[in-house]
Amino acid sequence: MVANKFVSIVIVLCCLLNTIHKSEQVVYRLITETLQNNVAGEPITHERTEWDFDPEISKARRGLFYEKNGFRASKLIESLGVGIDGKEQQRRQEQRYRDVGKLNGEHYRNFS
Template identity: 65%
Template sequence: MQPHDFCDPQSSVINGPVTGTAGAPPESKTRFETMLRLRQVFMVSLPLVLILVLQVSQPAEGFIIRLITETLQNNVAGEPILHERTNWDFDPEAAKRARSLYYEKNGFRSAKFIERLGVGLDGRHQERRQEQGERDVGRLNGEHNVNYPPPPA
């Protein structure tokens, strides 16, 4: 053995026998770049090949091919009818009128509607409302009178 066999040519420190691997060998770097390039080519070419095969092939009776074809056509591109232009006859004043009618019937944030659901729909709602009013006096800070105020005395 020669003294230069124990010397690392990069650091000139005696470390042991020289293996010739100061860092990564140059061929592994090119191999990594090659694998990265192949991966990129595969990722680009696979969808292109799939689209080409699905466009060129005749409608298949096979379950798998039909499933893939329908999935790509309906979920990726969307059904053709979704791309048609639609005209809506929209009246902005109608929305304001509908909102005022809704508030009149059901109250703000549907408070009257919720209260109507609470008293029931079997015809005994007036009795239940009176019972609930007697039960809740002083509990709700009079909020139960906001939706259905008591009759004038």
């Protein structure tokens, strides 16, 4: 019942929009884009895609990721933090000096 009313409203709107003159194209475009994007969905939403997925590969790659980047990418984050310009050891030393009095790089006391 509600769907029939909705369909009839959409049909009436489409018929009215077909009679709009060129000067009223902004309103026409606004209404059609609103209907298409909010009611019908964007056209790309309706495309079917196929993906080759094998969960066993991901289990094998997890171990390689942990070995290379550490758990939760801790080694990767550290390497991004020190840079790649040849001054990595100097920055690591500065970080160690900065982190004195902290537990795992975090404050163990709440300084307000």
